Amino acid sequence: MTKHIIEEASRCLQCKKPQCSRGCPVSTPANLMIEALLAGDIRKAGAMLFENNPLSAVCSLICPHENFCEGHCVLGRKGAPVHVSAVEQYISRNYLEQYQPERPVNGNNGKRIAVVGSGPAGITMAFILAGQGFDVTLFESEELIGGVLQYGIPDFRLPKDILARLRDKLIGLGVKIRPNTMIGPVIGIDHLFADDYKVVFIGTGVWNPRPLRLKGESLGHVHYAIHYLKNPDVYALGKRVAIIGAGNVAMDVARTALRKGAREVTVLYRRGEDDISATRYEYDYAKLDGVRFRFYASPVEITDKGVVIMDTRVVEGEDGRSRVESVEGSESLFEADSVFIAVSQAPRSNLTGLEVGKTGLVITDEEGRTNRPGVFASGDVVTGAKTVAEAVNFSKRTAKAIIDYVSGLGD
Missing domain, CATH: 1.10.1060.10 (Alpha-helical ferredoxin)
Structure with a gap:
């Protein structure tokens, strides 16, 4: 090696x-x-x-x-x-x-910062601010830190021992980790400021699946992809699985389902191969693992026996933009024991007092400042699902803005 x-x-x-x-x-x-x-x-x-x-x-x-x-x-x-x-x-x-971290001793000691969410944005923020001597508390709604890294990416793509090592390094820097604590329902932003936190940083990611609102979506064999990845072992999928959507999350679900015993896993997508949102790397590995793909197929209804689909075609409108239209009379049943919906996610709506857009994403400026003084946000909760590197880059800019903000508060 x-x-x-x-x-x-x-x-x-x-x-x-x-x-x-x-x-x-x-x-x-x-x-x-x-x-x-x-x-x-x-x-x-x-x-x-x-x-x-x-x-x-x-x-x-x-x-x-x-x-x-x-x-x-x-x-x-x-x-x-x-x-x-x-x-x-x-x-x-x-x-x-x-690496053996040592907490620095400087003028920031004792100045409390609350980091809400321990995904890529939160971990990045905690490392930067703790490295500057701030008293950082990391609030995580689940048992383990990592957010989407821990609960949304399969082990075969990301060994979880890396996250355990990052946790140890955070603790070595003096970061306090409070697991099983969702900020909003019991402890709110106002409570954090009342306890003398100088800044509240929001890095909670996107965890609410976007529904399709299809007839049959509430049936017992229908699941949301982001939920499945949290703990695949609690699901009984059967032998034939259909996945609606063709992003990276859909690829992760498909590859995981095959590893958990499904014999046939098929991704249904309403456009063609060149239009899938998954990266080419993830798509190629999914095919290598045996995942099947059915393109130009749009779901109409979910039944106990599978997914009713219609054939589609992509046409170009007068404005030059392509759109998908269904082919009349082309309905057919795609048989499946389990059906997954993997068409993106949105933030949870547990935090109040912050300006959000139509999709629920928190609105900030380029440095992560929200409409509320002292509250900052970055990562997927602001941008929607992006890469880890993009979340880190955004969080680095936001960390600088936070440091400048706290410096302006004085002692």
């Missing part, structure tokens, strides 16, 4: 203007980390990655690298790009095993 990583790192051209970094949402210094690694200083390389992105060990596994770093590598123009993700993963995992 080590030999392979060194060989791959040695392929890096050490570009003066690295396109790989420019292609990464969080500007991972790929050329500099590789330079440090090849010079024999893996700890320096790891520290460089961690300081830039506390979730480097996660991003190196689950980001769409073909769109980010590797997709911009100049070697990829005529051949294979440097496998940046593999090098980054090797360095980041090594650093997490060695």
Whole structure:
């Protein structure tokens, strides 16, 4: 493994203007980390990655690298790009095993910050602010930290020991973690300010599935994808599974269902192969695992026996935009023992007093400031479902805005 990583790192051209970094949402210094690694200083390389992105060990596994770093590598123009993700993963995992955090002593000690939600945005925020000496409490509605990383991504894509190590590092920095605590129903934002929290940061992600409002959606064999991924073992799916939707969550559900005993898993999608929202990487791996796809099929109704679908076609309107229309008289039954709905998610509506848009997403400025002074937000709860790297990048900007805000409050 080590030999392979060194060989791959040695392929890096050490570009003066690295396109790989420019292609990464969080500007991972790929050329500099590789330079440090090849010079024999893996700890320096790891520290460089961690300081830039506390979730480097996660991003190196689950980001769409073909769109980010590797997709911009100049070697990829005529051949294979440097496998940046593999090098980054090797360095980041090594650093997490060695890194021993120490809480800094400075003027921010005693200034309380509440971080609500421990997904990518919350973890990033907690690391940055605790590293600045703030007294950070991380509120998590579930038992374990990680949010979508813990409860929305299968183990075969993201080993959960990484999250356990991140938890240990947070505690080492002095972060207090309060599990099984959903802010809103019992403890609200007002209660947090009353207890002298200077800032409340919202990073709760998107956990409410978007329903299709089809007839039959409440039947017992119908499930929402995001719920299934939290604990697949409690579901009895049968042998034939249908999934409505073709995003990354749908791919995760399909691949997990096959691993849990389903014999046949089919993704139903109303457009064609080129229009799916899942990354090419996830789509290719789903096909490799045996997931089937039926394109140009739109659900009409869910019955006890499966999904009634209609054939579709994509037509171009007078405005130049394409739209999907159903083919009259093409109804048929796609038989399935279980049906999943995987057509995006929205935030929970447990927080009050914050301005939200029509879809429930929290409205902020580019630095994460909400309509309420002292309350900031970033990540999926603001942008909708995005990549981890994009959530980290947004949260880094918001952390700077929070630090500036607290500094302006004085002592």
